[in-house]
């Protein structure tokens with residue numbers, strides 16, 4: 001009488017749908033064993049897939065066979081034993097070396113002869129082919145999904161996978177956090193660390209229960225999924241999911257990220273040197289660094305320019321802050337004036353709305369052009385006129401432009417005047433400038449100074465100076481003339497003077 005291990009494996013794989021349940025396998029195998037006069041050494045039940053090597057019970061069984069505990073295996077079908085070439089190869093090798101003397105399958109013929117092993121090869125091979133073609137099918141399925149604009153992976157922060165429709169849906173609990181992270185960063189005074197802290201305070205934890213890492217925040221801030229696109233296989237695709245933020249907000253964040261990149265010293269998180277990244281040395285053009293001595297912060301030239309010996313002295317933070325306040329104050333817009341301008345902007349917006357439809361049609365035409373360019377780009381790629389790298393880079397560029405245009409079109413159709421937005425924003429900033437100059441925090445002053453002076457501020461003999469950038473020059477010029485220069489179309493109806501000048 002032969003003694004074999006009875007091995008049953010659960011159907012965990014999609015393609016195993018026709019496979020009997022464990023109980024049914026066991027019943028059939030026990031009946032087969034008693035009919036054929038096979039002794040069962042042990043009944044072993046595995047719950048893991050056989051697609052990849054490494055099943056604990058299967059592995060232990062082969063060891064016990066090597067140790068001589070049984071002559072072979074009884075299983076329902078060869079595909080219960082192996083669906084990968086490693087495990088299949090091990091069994092055939094053990095048959096070759098007589099470690100396994102026999103295999104029995106109620107539904108499949110086998111004997112340990114060259115023909116039998118060839119059949120087994122086929123059975124395993126067929127299984128392997130099945131797995132291979134399944135993963136090919138899966139890939140094809142993913143590509144189809146991507147073409148329909150459906151993100152094919154697990155939803156990231158702010159989204160959920162809807163298991164019914166297989167689509168991404170907005171996570172109503174977390175999406176507001178995503179939006180706020182973008183808004184805070186776009187405002188210019190948040191850092192990756194303050195945003196981590198913010199998310200922590202709102203209850204977000206890493207897998208170890210701590211606050212999320214900086215990379216989590218920086219990846220979030222650069223993920224196009226939040227404005228409606230997504231990356232798949234290195235390519236940008238239009239998503240069919242609902243965006244959480246606008247492309248415009250994403251671009252603002254991008255601009256801040258780029259500025260931070262240039263002024264990398266300022267990104268040193270938690271540095272108490274709040275005014276870094278704002279000034280350059282007037283003498284040698286070097287960057288300004290800060291250091292703390294006896295409880296005070298001092299700023300000075302980095303003196304990295306080897307060709308020129310810079311003699312610029314230190315300046316204390318308090319002195320610099322006072323100077324900044326004085327520099328900023330002239331750029332405060334009188335409150336009644338600001339309000340008059342704001343109501344004028346409102347009026348302009350109403351007028352603009354009337355011609356918005358026409359502009360929207362223009363944007364639509366530009367979008368069509370970009371669609372054509374995308375098509376041509378794809379054709380060039382498929383005709384192998386350009387390589388994959390060029391294709392993905394160019395595609396990303398065009399897609400980004402397209403999204404911007406689409407948002408502008410949408411806003412125009414809603415009757416909004418895009419070009420007035422920056423102006424309105426400026427009026428609001430200028431309205432608040434006085435308060436910031438007098439009583440703002442150092443970092444608020446820094447942000448405002450960057451807006452007003454761009455990168456024009458220099459430190460010259462302990463004194464900060466520099467010229468403002470547009471549109472602040474509008475207020476700056478008034479200082480020299482001592483009055484108000486009317487701006488065509490947008491001047492307030494009465495003439496105001498800037499207070500204090």
Ligand SMILES: [Zn+2]
Nearest residue numbers: 281284301310
């Ligand atoms: Zn210098």
